[in-house]
Amino acid sequence: MTTKYLLPEDQIPRHWYNILADLKTPPAPVLHPGTKKPVGPQDLAPLFPMAIIEQEMSGKREVPIPDEVRNALALWRPSPLFRATRLEQAIGTRSHIYYKYEGVSPSGSHKPNTAVAQAYYNKKEGVRRLATETGAGQWGSSLAFAGQLFGLEVTVYMVRISYEQKPYRRSMMKTWGAEVFPSPTDKTNAGRSILAKDPRSNGSLGIAISEAVEDAATHDDTKYSLGSVLNHVCMHQTVIGLEAQQQMKLAGEYPDVVIACHGGGSNFSGIALPFARDKINGKQVRLLAAEPTSCPSLTKGKYTFDYGDTVGMTPIVKMHTLGHDFMPPGIHAGGLRYHGAAPLVSKLLDEGLIEAVAYGQRGCFEAAVTFARSEGVIPAPESSHAIKAAIEEARKADAEGRTRVILFNLSGHGHFDMAAYDQYLAGKLEDFEYPSEAVEKSMKNLPQVQL
Numbered sequence: 001m002t003t004k005y006l007l008p009e010d011q012i013p014r015h016w017y018n019i020l021a022d023l024k025t026p027p028a029p030v031l032h033p034g035t036k037k038p039v040g041p042q043d044l045a046p047l048f049p050m051a052i053i054e055q056e057m058s059g060k061r062e063v064p065i066p067d068e069v070r071n072a073l074a075l076w077r078p079s080p081l082f083r084a085t086r087l088e089q090a091i092g093t094r095s096h097i098y099y100k101y102e103g104v105s106p107s108g109s110h111k112p113n114t115a116v117a118q119a120y121y122n123k124k125e126g127v128r129r130l131a132t133e134t135g136a137g138q139w140g141s142s143l144a145f146a147g148q149l150f151g152l153e154v155t156v157y158m159v160r161i162s163y164e165q166k167p168y169r170r171s172m173m174k175t176w177g178a179e180v181f182p183s184p185t186d187k188t189n190a191g192r193s194i195l196a197k198d199p200r201s202n203g204s205l206g207i208a209i210s211e212a213v214e215d216a217a218t219h220d221d222t223k224y225s226l227g228s229v230l231n232h233v234c235m236h237q238t239v240i241g242l243e244a245q246q247q248m249k250l251a252g253e254y255p256d257v258v259i260a261c262h263g264g265g266s267n268f269s270g271i272a273l274p275f276a277r278d279k280i281n282g283k284q285v286r287l288l289a290a291e292p293t294s295c296p297s298l299t300k301g302k303y304t305f306d307y308g309d310t311v312g313m314t315p316i317v318k319m320h321t322l323g324h325d326f327m328p329p330g331i332h333a334g335g336l337r338y339h340g341a342a343p344l345v346s347k348l349l350d351e352g353l354i355e356a357v358a359y360g361q362r363g364c365f366e367a368a369v370t371f372a373r374s375e376g377v378i379p380a381p382e383s384s385h386a387i388k389a390a391i392e393e394a395r396k397a398d399a400e401g402r403t404r405v406i407l408f409n410l411s412g413h414g415h416f417d418m419a420a421y422d423q424y425l426a427g428k429l430e431d432f433e434y435p436s437e438a439v440e441k442s443m444k445n446l447p448q449v450q451l
């Protein structure tokens with residue numbers, strides 16, 4: 001039996017798939033944080049190059065991938081699709097489990113798929129420097145790498161607790177030539193306002209976003225770059241699903257269920273949206289997003305208008321949110337810490353086109369270790385949520401006496417997350433259910449929006 005399905009380089013997709021073209025109803029407007037009125041391209045121009053702004057709002061179904069971007073993608077794409085026969089044996093299932101492996105990229109995750117596209121468009125429009133935030137460092141390192149490929153400087157605001165706890169991702173960013181600051185910093189008004197309240201703040205993704213956005217908005221030669229959540233990011237990631245569709249054809253199967261972990265929604269969108277297109281066109285396929293119980297934006301968040309950051313500087317979008325003042329619990333080891341979800345994913349969930357499930361971290365690490373001991377790859381803690389969901393889907397199928405074809409996205413490897421594995425193996429990880437009352441409380445602080 002074939003272990004991995006490989007595509008030649010000339011089958012790197014030539015177009016991204018834009019699901020905005022196939023939605024039944026138009027997406028909710030994006031609102032200005034000050035006026036609370038719908039934003040136009042000019043409002044976003046201080047933050048993004050025009051090509052990206054157009055993609056964010058485009059209704060075009062297939063957007064051509066520029067040759068320069070395809071050439072950069074060719075450094076690691078097409079990525080392999082594996083049949084997980086050893087995992088199937090380890091858990092004793094009759095279901096067929098496949099995984100698309102995005103850990104083959106230089107930074108070890110799916111994030112460079114959008115980083116190279118964003119760096120290309122910024123360079124083309126004369127931008128000199130990109131400012132961004134990073135949590136555990138995957139996005140910062142991916143953008144540092146992409147900036148280096150296309151000749152851009154990169155400034156990264158890294159959540160302080162991760163800056164201190166994950167020194168090697170910081171080293172990667174510096175190796176790829178980026179400057180990295182622990183956030184909150186005293187370099188921005190946003191950072192200073194947080195430090196005034198709490199000089200020892202651990203930081204959060206929302207705070208770091210505020211800082212990077214302010215940096216871009218206050219420097220003419222600098223733009224902002226985001227690694228997840230936005231429509232154009234979800235679209236850039238569709239190379240994952242488009243390749244996987246070809247590879248599943250080589251395997252002679254079509255998935256009953258497509259699974260990915262969910263933080264901001266980009267790797268889930270990447271693998272799921274091309275299959276969502278099939279589903280809209282009448283195919284039977286389930287699309288399942290797996291998130292942590294400690295940061296459950298899809299399963300416990302409200303579908304409403306909220307800020308993208310903590311301080312309220314970014315546009316207001318309609319999404320599943322835990323509230324922009326959400327602080328992830330300190331015991332949570334598995335990444336996926338953002339308070340909201342991609343507006344696109346949120347809308348698909350609201351329309352019933354996709355499903356979401358939440359798992360505690362211990363079960364996810366258990367699944368990750370089972371995977372590492374059978375398939376070899378040590379998964380990123382984020383990706384372990386997808387593995388857990390895939391194993392649960394296989395078990396349910398077995399209980400029903402059925403054989404299911406399961407495809408999941410292995411969004412990255414965990415080589416820089418071994419401290420989390422150490423904690424798990426030492427029995428020190430606890431599960432945590434983010435309380436609904438905390439969500440209710442945060443809902444009182446939502447921006448007041450009248451439409």
Ligand SMILES: *Cc1c(COP(=O)(O)O)cnc(C)c1O
Pocket residue numbers: 108109110111138139227228229261262263264265266267268335336380382383411412413
């Ligand atoms: C960043 C990251 C995620 C979460 O981000 P999404 O936008 O939800 O995909 C998942 N897996 C890995 C390996 C990551 O680096």
